[in-house]
Amino acid sequence: MDDPVESTRSASSWKKLERLLDEIEDGNEAKPDYIELKGKADLGRLEEKDREALIQRLHGSVLRGFRANEVRVPGKKARLAYWRSIARNGFHDFAEDEWMKCHDSPFVENYDYVAPYLDGGGLDVLDPYMVYSSVLGTWEYSVEDFVHTDLLSDVTTVVEPLAGTAEFCYAGHFIYPDFQYVMFDLDEDAKSHVEAKSWLPQTQREFIVGDALVEDTWKSVRKASKGTSLAYIGKQSHNFFGAKDLMKVLEWGTRHCDHLMLEISEPYLLDEEPTIDELTRPEQKAAGFHVALDDVEDKPANPLTNAMDFYLVVWDKLDRRNLFSYCGWIGWQAPTLTALGRLLDLEVRYYHSDDTEFMPVDVGTDTSDCRENNTFMLFSRK
Numbered sequence: 001m002d003d004p005v006e007s008t009r010s011a012s013s014w015k016k017l018e019r020l021l022d023e024i025e026d027g028n029e030a031k032p033d034y035i036e037l038k039g040k041a042d043l044g045r046l047e048e049k050d051r052e053a054l055i056q057r058l059h060g061s062v063l064r065g066f067r068a069n070e071v072r073v074p075g076k077k078a079r080l081a082y083w084r085s086i087a088r089n090g091f092h093d094f095a096e097d098e099w100m101k102c103h104d105s106p107f108v109e110n111y112d113y114v115a116p117y118l119d120g121g122g123l124d125v126l127d128p129y130m131v132y133s134s135v136l137g138t139w140e141y142s143v144e145d146f147v148h149t150d151l152l153s154d155v156t157t158v159v160e161p162l163a164g165t166a167e168f169c170y171a172g173h174f175i176y177p178d179f180q181y182v183m184f185d186l187d188e189d190a191k192s193h194v195e196a197k198s199w200l201p202q203t204q205r206e207f208i209v210g211d212a213l214v215e216d217t218w219k220s221v222r223k224a225s226k227g228t229s230l231a232y233i234g235k236q237s238h239n240f241f242g243a244k245d246l247m248k249v250l251e252w253g254t255r256h257c258d259h260l261m262l263e264i265s266e267p268y269l270l271d272e273e274p275t276i277d278e279l280t281r282p283e284q285k286a287a288g289f290h291v292a293l294d295d296v297e298d299k300p301a302n303p304l305t306n307a308m309d310f311y312l313v314v315w316d317k318l319d320r321r322n323l324f325s326y327c328g329w330i331g332w333q334a335p336t337l338t339a340l341g342r343l344l345d346l347e348v349r350y351y352h353s354d355d356t357e358f359m360p361v362d363v364g365t366d367t368s369d370c371r372e373n374n375t376f377m378l379f380s381r382k
């Protein structure tokens with residue numbers, strides 16, 4: 001299938017932007033995916049109150065977001081204030097160089113997750129899921145990319161096992177509000193977090209508190225599904241499982257859903273020494289804390305099993321806190337996953353991001369970016 005084409009309108013002065021927003025608000029112009037602010041339309045030069053008012057208008061006038069790449073705000077404090085004024089008015093910059101919202105979302109989300117920390121209370125008041133989302137959330141790919149393929153064009157249910165913050169379902173439901181969304185996680189807090197988000201009222205959804213290693217959880221997923229289903233485990237969360245458990249997930253996932261997709265990383269060699277993988281974003285540094293994936297000192301990664309132990313940590317001058325622990329995390333790589341899929345007699349495909357189609361794993365790898373980038377493997381019954 002053809003890729004969806006994104007539309008961008010640009011404005012190089014406040015006058016031109018004003019005119020464009022008036023036309024969109026009056027219904028004379030369609031909302032573009034993006035508005036690009038250039039030249040004299042410099043958000044960094046506006047007073048905070050005017051900037052906020054403008055961001056609020058932009059929110060109602062774009063489908064996906066806006067670009068303001070020429071803005072340079074001198075000074076750490078002023079830059080943080082600039083970031084917060086946009087983030088609390090419905091746009092985040094977690095994915096790319098642009099400020100984004102969920103597709104055509106009418107809800108003004110507050111992405112300013114550093115606010116409670118700045119109000120005092122130390123690291124304890126940081127919401128672990130919000131911090132996780134900002135540094136590791138699934139923002140680049142969405143339901144749209146996958147159901148846009150020929151293979152998955154009949155999907156009507158999206159399942160997110162090990163959902164955590166369930167960004168995949170949540171972002172997807174704005175584009176496909178008529179689909180069914182089924183999410184599950186062991187953690188009751190994940191359910192509360194996800195259910196507290198603003199969802200479109202017409203969307204059918206269910207969040208199950210359940211264990212991926214119990215077949216009944218998958219049976220409940222099937223019960224809550226409607227038509228062809230795609231289950232998606234993002235951010236290599238299948239790495240929580242050892243080989244036998246992963247086989248169960250592949251088996252039940254493809255028995256009770258029509259397709260099971262796993263996000264996988266590019267091939268890599270394990271580090272010999274424990275490392276700290278700094279993820280700190282500029283607003284975190286400016287607020288006074290750091291975020292990283294930190295290996296457990298006395299447990300180096302095992303090159304024979306690809307098992308590793310690490311934490312998602314935050315720290316500041318006074319304290320340190322483990323937000324999530326990844327103990328016995330196994331860095332499953334594509335060849336092993338292919339072998340497991342074949343042992344279960346499953347079709348094994350991968351997402352070819354240039355051709356935007358799923359391909360058998362024996363086809364097209366020379367023209368795909370799967371050597372350099374994360375990709376997605378798809379398991380289905382024959």
Ligand SMILES: C[S@@+](CC[C@H](N)C(=O)[O-])C[C@H]1O[C@@H](n2cnc3c(N)ncnc32)[C@H](O)[C@@H]1O
Nearest residue numbers: 138162163164185186187210211212234235237
């Ligand atoms: C890294 S988060 C997932 C984030 C999200 N899906 C994403 O792609 O950004 C992993 C989640 O898996 C959940 N989890 C771990 N083991 C599980 C299991 N056996 N069954 C269900 N959920 C599990 C944890 O509670 C956690 O919320």
